[in-house]
Amino acid sequence: MGERLERAAGLSATAASTGGGAGRRASRLFHGHPKVGLGALLSGPLLWLIVVYLGSLAVLVVSAFFTIDEFTNQPTTQLTTANVEEVLGTRAFWDTVIRSVAVASAVTLLSLVLALPMAFYVAKLAKPWARRSLIVAATLPLWAGYLVKAYAMRAVFEPGGSGGQGGGFLQGAVGWTPGFGRTAVVLTLTYLWLPYMILPIYAGLDRLPTSLLDASGDLGARPLRTFRSVILPLLVPAIAAGSIFTFSLSLGDYITVKIVGSKTQLIGNLIERTLLAPNQPLAAAFTLWPIVIMIAYLIVVARLGAFESL
Amino acid sequence: MNLSGASYWALRVFTWMVLGLLYLPLAIIVILSFNTATSLSWPPDGLWLDWWRKAAAADAPRDALWTSVKLALASTGVALVLGTCLSFALARYRFFGRSSLSFLVVLPIALPGIVTGVALRNTFLRLGWDLGFRTVVLGHGTFCIVLAFNNVIARLRRMAPNVQEASADLGAHGMQTFRLVTFPLIRSALLAGGLLAFALSFDEIIVTTFTAGAGVETLPQWILNNFARPNNVPLVTVVATVVMLLSIPLAWLAQRLTGEPTGLGAGR
Amino acid sequence: MTRKRLLAGLAASALVLAACGSDDSGGGADTTAAAPSGTEAAATTAAADTSVAAGGGGEALTELGEGEGQVNLIAWAGYVEDGSTDPAVDWVTGFEEETGCNVNVKIGNTSDEMVALMQSGEYDGVSASGDATLRLIAGGEVSPVNTDLIPNYADVFPDLKDQAHNTVDGVSYGVPHGRGANLLVFNTDSFPSAPDSWGVMFEPDSPAKGGVSIYDAPIYIADAAVYLMATQPDLGITNPYALDETQFAAAVDLLNQQKDLAGQYWSLYTDQQTALEAGSVTAGTTWQVIVNLATANGAKIGAVKPKEGATGWSDTWMISSKAQNPNCMYMWMNHIISPEANAGVAEWFGEAPSNAKSCALTSDANHCDTFHAEDTAFWEDVFYWTTPTATCLDGRDVACVPFTEWVNAWNELRA
Secondary structure (H helix, E strand, O other): OOHHHHHHHHOOOOOOOHHHHHHHHHHHHHHHHHHHHHHHHHHHHHHHHHHHHHHHHHHHHHHEEEEEOOOOOEEEEEEOHHHHHHHHOOHHHHHHHHHHHHHHHHHHHHHHHHHHHHHHHHHHOOOOOHHHHHHHHHHHHHHHHHHHHHHHHHHOOOOOOOOOOOOOHHHOOOOOOOOOHHHHHHHHHHHHHHHHHHHHHHHHHHOHHHHHHHHHHHOOOHHHHHHHHHHHHHHHHHHHHHHHHHHHHHOOOOHHHHHHOOOOOHHHHHHHHHOOOOOOHHHHHHHHHHHHHHHHHHHHHHHHHHHOOO | OOOOOOHHHHHHHHHHHHHHHHHHHHHHHHHHHOOOOOOOOOOOOOEEOOHHHHHHOHHHHHHHHHHHHHHHHHHHHHHHHHHHHOOOOOOOOOOOOOOHHHHHHHHHHHHHHHHHHHHHHHHHEEEEEOOHHHHHHHHHHHHHHHHHHHHHHHHHHHHHOOHHHHHHHHOOHHHHHHHHHHHHHHHHHHHHHHHHEEEEEEEHHHHHHHHHHOOOOHHHHHOOOOOHHHHHHHHHHHHHHHHHHHHHHHHHHHHHHOOOOOOOOOOO | HHHHHHHHHHHHHHHHHHHHHHHHHHHOOOOOOOOOOOHHHHHHHOOOOOOOOOOOOOOOOOOOOOOOOOEEEOOOOOOOOEEEOOOOOOOOOHHHHHHHOOEEEEEEEEEEHHHHHHHHHHHHEEEOOHHHHHHHHHHHHHHOHHHOOOHHHHEEEEOOOOOOEEEEEEOOOOEEEEEEEEEEEEOOOOOOOOOOOOOHHHHOOOOOOOOOHHHHHHHHHHHHHHHHHHHHHHHOOOOOOOOOOHHHHHHHHHHHOOOOOOOEEEHHHHHHHHHHHHOOOEEEOOHHHHHHHHHHHHOOOEEEOOOOEEEEEEEEEEEEEOOOOOOHHHHHHHHHHOOHHHHHHHHHHHOOEEEEHHHOOOOOHHHOOOOOOOOOOHHHEEEEEEOOOOOOOOOOEEEEEHHHHHHHHHHHOOO
C-alpha cells in the first residue's frame, strides 16, 4: 500500500499540493505505520484524560484517606480510614446521600414525564415545517445560562414576608407559592435540565420509522398500547442518555440548592461546606459517594445503550 | 398510528404549555430588569430604564463578559482538537481499551462538577501552579471534549469509509485527503460540537469556582457575586437580559448553520 | 486482567503522587503539633534579619519599600469599602490614589473560608478573627508583622495589643482592626418590646419559631455554649470555646433542638439582609452592619446584646507568608488602622474601632460610647471567636473537643 502511494504521488507530480513535502512525508509515515498514526491521534487526548483528569480523580480518592493536622487544617500523608468511617457511620450523612439520590431521581422522572409527550408531538405529529422551530425553541433556553435561570426561578418562588408582601411571581400572580425548599429545588432543577431530556428523546423518536407505528396500528393496537409496547422499548437508549444529565447534574448540584433550597442540603453542599472548613480529606471522602453512584449509573445506562444515543 | 382528535389536541396543548413554562421565568427576569424596586418581588413596583443606564456605565460586567468569551474560545479550541483526535482514533482503529475510552470521555461531564472541580484544583495546587486563566481553560476543556467527540464521531460513523480510499486512489496523500475531503465533511459536526462547547464553557460556574484564581472573574462568577448583594440585583437582571438577547439569536443562527438541532450529538 | 493491573498501577502512582504533593504544600504539617507551633515560628524570626522574600514565610519585613501596584485582600464584608456598596462609604479609593496600590478584595463569609482561601497562597493579607489567627500562624500561612513599620500602631488601644490571639511568644502577627459582639436581631412586629435573652432563639416555645436566622458555621456552637453558661450552670462551662465531651454534647443537643425553630442558616451576609428586608426573620444572630444595611432598606428590626453575653470578634489584619505584594500590604495595614479609615469602618460595620484617635472622628459623636470602645467591662462577657483546641483554653486538665470535631458535628447537624 505504501508503495502504491509513492508511485501515485510520483505520477501526479503536477498535483503539487500546498501541503508540501513535509505533509507528504508525514502522511507516508502515518500510512505505512498505522500504529504511529493511532498513537499520534491518541497521545494528546490520552495524556489529558488519563494523566490529568483520571489522575486527579485518583489523587482525590486517595486523599480521602489522609489525616488532617488538627491545628493547621492541612492534610498530612498519614493514612487513616477515619474519614470514610465518619462518612459511612453517621446517620445524618446517609440521609443526605439518600436525599440527593431521591431529588436526582425525582428530577429525572419529572423531566421524562414532561419531555416524552412533548417530544412525541414534535417528532411525530407536528407539521414538518413547525417541527424544526419547535425543537429549536425547546433548546434555546439552554443558552440563557444556568445562573440566570436559577435566579429566575428564585423570582418565581420567592415567598416574601409573612403578609405575602414582597413575594415573587407565584405569590403575586396566584397568591400561593411552595416557597424555598426541597419542592422548589426539584422544580428548579427540572426546569434547568428539561432540554437535556427533550433532545435525545426527540432524536430517538425522529429515528423511529412511522411505518412501525402504522404497522402496530394495523395489527390492532390502540395508540396507548403502541406507545407502551413499541415506542417505549425502542426509546430506552434515548431516555437513558437524557437521564445521564438530569440525574448527574442534579445529584451534585449545590448552587441551585443554595439559591432556592433554603435549609435543604444535598451531597454537593456537604462537600463544599467541608472543603471550606477546611478539611480537604473529609471532603474527598464525601466525594466518594457521587463518584461511586455515577459510575454505577453510567454502567447501567451503558448497558441500556445510552452512549449510542447521546 | 391513529390518534383521536382529543389526544392530538391534548398533546399539542401540552407541548405549547411546556414551551411556555420554559420561557416564563426568563420573561420575568427581563421584565424585572426594568423594575424600580431592587427586589425580585412581583408585580414590579414601576418601570424605568435606570438600571440599564447604570449597566451601560459599569465596567465590571463588561470585563467579566470579555473574560468569559476568551475563556470559552480557548476551551472550545482545546476540546475540538482533543475531541476530534479521539473520535478519529475510535472510529478508524481497533485497539485495546477502546470501549473504556468512550466511557472515560463521558466521565468528566457525567461526574458532578464539584468532584471534577475539587480534583483538578487539588492537582493544580500540588503541582504548584498558580490558579488563573490557564487552569480554568484546562478545567473547561476537560469536560468539553465529550461534546466535540460525540458530534464528530457520529459524523464519522455516518461517513462512508471508502471516501478516503477513493481520495487516496486519486493520488492524494493522507494530509491532502484530510484537508480536502474529510475536513469539509466533518466541518458541520465540528461547528456543532464547538458551539456546544462554547455555550457550556461560557455558562459554567462550579468547576470555574474551584479552578479560577483571584484574578479571574467570568460572567457567571460576576452574576453569582452580585446577585447576592441586594443593591446590585437589578444590575444583574439587566446583564442577564443582555446575555439572553445575545446568545439566543446566536444559538438559533448556529443551528441554522449546522442544519441540525444542537444536541449533544443528537441528530443522526 | 490487564485492566485490573492498569487500575492497580494507577492507584499506586496516585498514592505516590499524592504523597509527594503533600510534602511540598504541607509546610509545618508533618511535625506533630505537640507544643504550640509558635515556638518554631519564633525561632525562625529570631534568626531573620534579612528583608522578607515573598513566599518564604515566617519573616517580618525589615524595611518598607515601594508599593507593588496592587494588594489582594481577604476581608469580612464591609471592611474594605470602595464606594460600590454606598458611594458615601469609601476608604479605599483615597488609599489607592495615595499609594498606587490597587485593592482587590475577596469577601470571606466565615473564618473557615478565610483559612481555606489563605492556604491557596494567592492573597496578600486577611482580616482574621480569633478563630482563624492561630490556625493561620500554626499553618505557616502568615508572617510576623514588624509593627515599627506601621506608624498608626502606636495609637491602638493597649488592651487590643499583645493578645493571645494575635501575639505568640511576644511576636506580633498582625494589627488589630476593631472588635464587636454578635447581636440578637429581632423583628419589631414579632417583638414590639426588645427581647433580652438568646432564649428566643433556643427555647422550644419561643414566639420566634419558624423564622430564626442562624449563622452557618461550626463556631456557632459556642453561641449555644454561651446560652448554656446561663441556663445550665452545673455543666460548668467557663469558656464557650473550651468544651469537654459532656459540655459539647449538651451544646450540640441544644442546636439540634433549635432546628425546629430555624428559618434560615446564613453565611452570606446578604442572605440575612435580604431575609430581614423581606420580613421573614423573626429573630436571629447578626452583625450590626447587616442591621444597618437592612434598616436603610426599610426593614423593621432592632438589635441587642442579650443578658447572657455573646460571642464576638476581635479581628486582626495579617500578612500572608506568601504575599506577592508585601509593601502594599503594610501600607494597607497602616491605612486601615489610621484614625480616619478606622473611624469609617467602625461606623459602617458597627464595631468598636482599634485606634483610640478614631473616637473623635466618627460622625456619630457617641459611637465609641455605644460600642464600648473604651469600656473594658463591656467586653468581659463577650467571648471573642477563637480556635477550640484539645488542650482546654481555660486551662482545665481534661480533654476538650478540638475544632475538627466542631466541624464534623456542625456538618452532621446541617446535613
